Amino acid sequence: MTDTTLILCFHPDLGRSCTNRTLLESVKDLPGIDIVDLYGTYPSDQVDTRLEVQRLLSAQRLVLQFPVQWYSTPALLKTWQDSVLTRMYYIAYENEGRRLEGLPVMLVATAGNTPESYSESGSNGFDLEQLMHPLRATAHRCQWSWHEPFQVYRANKLSVAELDVIAIRYRARIKQFQHINAHKA
Template identity: 55%
Template structure:
């Protein structure tokens, strides 16, 4: 059984230095499973049975992705519609109820500087505010919410900064596991 399940939703993961650095760091921890959903479902057709099994086998759930145009990547929404709708509206007693209580963490990367996210910034809203739909999802599904792990300037960070971000990510993952 996987203890910490990282569901990676990155449409161009092979080109991502930031998300790759986070995944590489996370993979050093025991009991971490990383599922690259774009690699698993390049055509967008989600294997709902497999995803339900994956979720039920985890103790903690992490959604990792780059923020794109103020939202999650499209496959994450498709995944939510297919998997969570089944678990919480069709098979709640046998699936949804069994998922409740598992901590959820969002790990999101953004290309701009932190100051760009807020009332005075070009993006108007704090990054955490843009992630509120996921917080509402966690609440609806009974998944305890943690403050998101956020990484800014994702495409501009040098190797040293990415290594430091990976170390901070590992600490967060250990914290939710404690």
Template identity: 50%
Template sequence: MMNTLILLFHPDYQNSRANKALAEAACSRPGTTVVDMQALYPDGRIDGDVEVARLLTAERIVLQFPVQWYSTPPLLKAWQDAVLTRMFYIHYAAEGAKLAGRPLLIAATAGNVLEAYMPSGANLFSLRDLLKPLQATAHRCGLAWQEPFLVYDVRRTGADALEAAADHYVARLAQLETRQAA
């Protein structure tokens, strides 16, 4: 098995600072594979066979992305529609059931500060609340939801803070692996 699979959904990864720092740091962990989904599917046409096979070889699944307008990037939604619909509604016994219990971690970055993601803030809701549709998806698919890894204020964050966030991400990935082994 490939251990930890990180599916990176960033519409402009080459110009990303935060997601690039996180992904590059994650690549340093043995047994961790980062897949740039936008590079694989620039036209948005997801290869269901490839993606199902990729998921079935992973012990842990991470969806990494920048939050855009309170949601996931469009390619992540297209991936859910193509892959998860197939696995859990069309071929459940042969595909979806085989993922039962695998941990799912969301690693999301936000351009605004933490305080903006509060009932009194500019965005009205916490980022955790805005990610609830993904938590519901994990529940429906029988995946073990993990507390999300969130990084705020990435538009203004300096190199040192991004490096610290990347270090925390690697530690969180290690923790995810350790918890699952226990």
């Protein structure tokens, strides 16, 4: 079994996203990294459940990367959850879902606004951690091991220099995540 960190990217237009594309570029050469552009794979939003189940079952760590859209995740991430996790945890738990107990999971969320905007007193009224509670609840339900999210603010306003620094931080964080005890399927 290979030691794989699966990065599932749910960006609706990855080609136009400087930040998400740069983050993925910064880690694509690391050994054991498997990056999947879900919108590129499923342009019609029809998820191949069997293939996605196999991806999850072969991973030792999972990263869900996405831009925050209207205080939530992109639609395809919800479609993926409904298709893949419903099968694994409600239909085939004994043969599939149970095998992922303890899977380390980390979110990578990019947001267009400032950190101050994502606060109780800011224009958004909630911090990003609060907005990600449904995903944390999902991880809890699936008995995955939750790890601190990697968050990027002002994603569409970053200078090249700022983006370079964030890419270096992201690469270091992914390398650190790769050293977490691998999930045993």
